[in-house]
Structure formats: structure tokens, C-alpha cells
Amino acid sequence: MSTARHQPAYSMTDVENNLVGLDYAQVEKRLDLLADDLRLNVIRAGLRAGMKPVREVMESRVPTRKGYLKSGIGTKLEIDKKAGDGFGVVGPFRKVTDASGKKRSQSYKAGWIEYGTAHMKAQPFIKPSLQARERDIPPAFMTAIDKAIRKHGL
Secondary structure: OOOOEEOOOOOOOOOOEEOOOOOHHHHHHHHOOOOHHHHHHHHHHHHHHHHHHHHHHHHHHOOOOOOHHHHOOEEEEEEEOOOOEEEEEEEOOOEEEOOOOOEEEOHHHHHHHHHOEOOEOOOOOHHHHHHHHHHHHHHHHHHHHHHHHHHOOO
């Protein structure tokens, strides 16, 4: 596992969070005990758990009128099977069925709200959510990794 990091799914923010505070050698050593497919599942579990605190804060901070933007907040995981690493992304990219009955991504609205427009002041919620919980990512990641590895008797 080279690095686990948070990367935006779209170019809306320039936030990248390398999991500072993780002892990568320790994580690598424990993951090396697992078969490849199991290793990827454990990494997935760790990434999902690491992104959960950020998602929860983001959902609580997003300005809402109708709730579509809040419903659009999701977590994506990208796993590189060859390298055996991955990253998690949290943001308003999920498609939500709007009042017209169409499924639409909410990321375009998020940009207007996060940065504002000529007619609307910015109401940042993405970057502040990450900043508020970035210290919680490494412990959540490691706890999930430990739990998943112990589940398999290692």
C-alpha cells in the first residue's frame, strides 16, 4: 500500500489529505499477511471507515432548502488492485431524483454553494468538513483495518 489519500472526485476543491499520523510500515506489514483479495477488502473497509467522519460532518453542514444536495453526498472508493492501495472520496456527486423525476448529480450545485457566485455569497461546507475531521481519519482507518484483520484471525 503506497498511500491512502483523500482526493476530490471533481476539481471543486484542492484539498488532498494524506493520512498523516499513520505508520504505513505497520499497516503494510499487517496487510501483507492477507491474501490479495482479502487485502483489498480490508483496505476498502478502512477507507470507508476513514471517510465516514468527514461524510457525517459534511451532511450536517451542507446548506439545505429541498435536501437534494444533502442526499447527493456520498463516498466513493478507488482501489488499485495491482498496487494494492486506494483512496476514498467524499462529496456531493451522487445522483438524486429531483422534483421533475430526473436523476441528477448534485456536484454542480455544490460548486456554487462552496465558492459562491456573482449573485450569492459562498457557504463553504466541503473543505471545512474535511478540516474539522481530518484528525479522525487515521484512527478510524486503523481501527477498521485492525477489526477486519482480527476478524480473519490474524
